[in-house]
Amino acid sequence: MLGISGFAHVSFTVSDLERSEAWYTEVLGLVNVREMRRDGYTKVILEDPGSGIAVSLTHHGDKNSGDSFSEFRTGLDHVSFAVPSVAELERWRERLDKFGVPRTEILPTRTGAVLIFRDPDNLQLEFYAAEGSVDEEGRPTAKWIHAFPPVTD
CATH class of the missing domain: 3.10.180.10 (2,3-Dihydroxybiphenyl 1,2-Dioxygenase, domain 1)
Known part of the structure; x- marks a missing residue:
């Protein structure tokens, strides 16, 4: 039988990657475990040290609407x-x-x-x-x- 055992991560598009990373690390206590720069986007992967829950923050460069x-x-x-x-x-x-x-x-x-x-x-x-x-x-x-x-x- 097919099933889902949890979620791998949740990913949010953000308007300002530095501001959002600072907020999620300072306020929620998440830690940066990985950064990725690809053609067209930059991403940081943050993780809760206790649960291992991962939150990805992505900025899509000039395609980001800023809304x-x-x-x-x-x-x-x-x-x-x-x-x-x-x-x-x-x-x-x-x-x-x-x-x-x-x-x-x-x-x-x-x-x-x-x-x-x-x-x-x-x-x-x-x-x-x-x-x-x-x-x-x-x-x-x-x-x-x-x-x-x-x-x-």
């Missing part, structure tokens, strides 16, 4: 990073505040809790803790159901 991200255009809506607990969400909230990153409060959902924020290109990111997931009747569930407001500046 800010919008989840209202066809394509990516947001990326959500799993964290182990609501207590960890609280620590991330403190870290985002330390760096002046706009964010929501920690929002309860039927499947846990979420903290929503934006990167320098306005890409919506989330930290998500699946602690305390319940269905519409309040029963424990593994089903993923939630609705919450967007982050705005």
Whole structure:
């Protein structure tokens, strides 16, 4: 049977590679593990030292439009990073505040809790803790159901 066991990486097109690399390394604590320069683009691969999750940042040279991200255009809506607990969400909230990153409060959902924020290109990111997931009747569930407001500046 065919299957998917996880994801290899997520790749974001950015308007300013240096600015974005600095933000992802300083704010999220990712580390640069590889840089690539090819005809027409430059890319850095960043990795979370604890989980091994990789985030690729790509600048497409003169083909880059420079537009800010919008989840209202066809394509990516947001990326959500799993964290182990609501207590960890609280620590991330403190870290985002330390760096002046706009964010929501920690929002309860039927499947846990979420903290929503934006990167320098306005890409919506989330930290998500699946602690305390319940269905519409309040029963424990593994089903993923939630609705919450967007982050705005």
